[in-house]
Amino acid sequence: MPTINKCLFPAAGYGTRFLPATKAMPKEMLPIVTKPLIQYGVEEALAAGITGMAIVTGRGKRAIEDHFDISYELEHQIAGSDKESLLSGTREIMKKCTFSYTRQIEMKGLGHAILIGEALVGHEPFAVILADDYCVTEGDAVLTQMVKLYEKYQCSIVAIEEVPQGETYRYGVIDGQLEEDNIYRVQNMVEKPAPEDAPSNLAIIGRYILTPDIFDIIRNTPPGKNGEMQITDALLAQAKQGKVIAYKFEGRRFDCGSVAGFIDATNYTFGKQTEQVGDK
Ligand code: G1P
Numbered sequence: 001m002p003t004i005n006k007c008l009f010p011a012a013g014y015g016t017r018f019l020p021a022t023k024a025m026p027k028e029m030l031p032i033v034t035k036p037l038i039q040y041g042v043e044e045a046l047a048a049g050i051t052g053m054a055i056v057t058g059r060g061k062r063a064i065e066d067h068f069d070i071s072y073e074l075e076h077q078i079a080g081s082d083k084e085s086l087l088s089g090t091r092e093i094m095k096k097c098t099f100s101y102t103r104q105i106e107m108k109g110l111g112h113a114i115l116i117g118e119a120l121v122g123h124e125p126f127a128v129i130l131a132d133d134y135c136v137t138e139g140d141a142v143l144t145q146m147v148k149l150y151e152k153y154q155c156s157i158v159a160i161e162e163v164p165q166g167e168t169y170r171y172g173v174i175d176g177q178l179e180e181d182n183i184y185r186v187q188n189m190v191e192k193p194a195p196e197d198a199p200s201n202l203a204i205i206g207r208y209i210l211t212p213d214i215f216d217i218i219r220n221t222p223p224g225k226n227g228e229m230q231i232t233d234a235l236l237a238q239a240k241q242g243k244v245i246a247y248k249f250e251g252r253r254f255d256c257g258s259v260a261g262f263i264d265a266t267n268y269t270f271g272k273q274t275e276q277v278g279d280k
Helices: 037-047 062-067 072-078 084-096 110-116 142-153 165-170 214-219 231-239 259-279
Strands: 006-010 052-057 098-103 126-129 133-136 156-162 172-180 183-191 202-210 244-248 252-255
Touching: 006 037, 006 110, 037 052, 037 062, 037 084, 037 126, 037 133, 037 142, 052 062, 052 110, 062 098, 072 084, 110 214, 110 231, 126 142, 133 202, 133 259, 142 156, 142 202, 142 244, 156 172, 156 231, 165 202, 172 231, 172 244, 183 231, 202 231, 202 244, 214 231, 231 244, 252 259
Parallel strands: 006 052, 006 126, 052 098, 156 244
Antiparallel strands: 126 202, 133 252, 156 202, 172 183, 172 202, 183 244
């Protein structure tokens, strides 16, 4: 049975909602407290047993590559000081993971970004994390939950959550048949439908496991919503063959693509950290 060895991170977007912060800095490097969003994503993939990080970047994203690399000057500066412990998590990641990068030269949508990642992922099932969907859980991380599900279902899996009906226009929305608690066999999916057109209020959030046939499907799927290549449209072709599972995950998601969600995530995480320090 193929295991999931690679996690793709589409990270070429401009993050215009966060201007001016994102003028010269990738939005994926915005920190929740002291850790960049993308590092949370990488840690989640690693926790799920995935060590190959495949990152689709673009212009102005060099800081992501530098982040997962050694900074000799800095290391020298803090060697032997108590500051070293602040880098230990990042060092651990660098020891355990490999990083590969490619650039998305034109912004043609999430489906296009994933297709660009084909060069890094090859012909095997893979995970996708959209780092601005920041997820916290009590137990297994969301991707770990999904990898376990993949072992059973062996097909593409999307993470979903219920959203207020009035917000469906912000998400890919699914419709499906309940297979088990929290698990749906997807029958229909629509990218960013108006509330009155939405097939349900079950919205896709930024965690996917995709089987590699998705690449050919993306290539053959015409542009959809906003003239972009939509992963939702490509997944619909798999869903029509009964090959997409939607999973209502255990945990909480913060939409860090919006300023309000980002602030909520920051407050939540800082609260948790101070709680833990208080417990010690
Ligand atoms: C993308 C997907 C959408 C999904 C969302 C999750 O949209 O196209 O289907 O619901 O991510 O965050 P974006 O937020 O990039 O516009």
